[in-house]
Amino acid sequence: MNRTQLIKRMAQLSDLPQTTCKATLTQLEAVICKALHEGETVYLPKLGVFEIRHHLPRSGRNPQTGAEIQIPLRTVAAFKPASQLKQAVSG
Template structure:
């Protein structure tokens, strides 16, 4: 499912216009983005939790040449599915 399909689904389920559904989705995703950028976790009960984690620097190999390289540390986003999502998928 892509963004357009998600907007269509929100439109169909809520009765909002497509423009309102798009604005609602954008607002929700922006709120999640800002919270994660501030180092907060975002917990959507039953769906899951978005958290940030620090990935340590590590050694890697350049695919084309096989040359050893140093991959820098960085912050990444992780998602832990909630109970109801895990059950729905399994």
């Protein structure tokens, strides 16, 4: 399902116009992005947790040359699904 299909499905289920659903989805995305940027964790019951994870710097090897390289610190957004979401997907 892509973004357009999600908006259409939201409109069907809520009996709201697609423009309202699109605006709501856009605001939800913006709020989650801003919260993660500020270092907050976003917990949505029944769905899961959006959080920031830090991967420490480490050494690695260039697979083409075999030379050792330093891999810098990385900060990534992560999603951990709630148990209810896992159950819904599995059965």
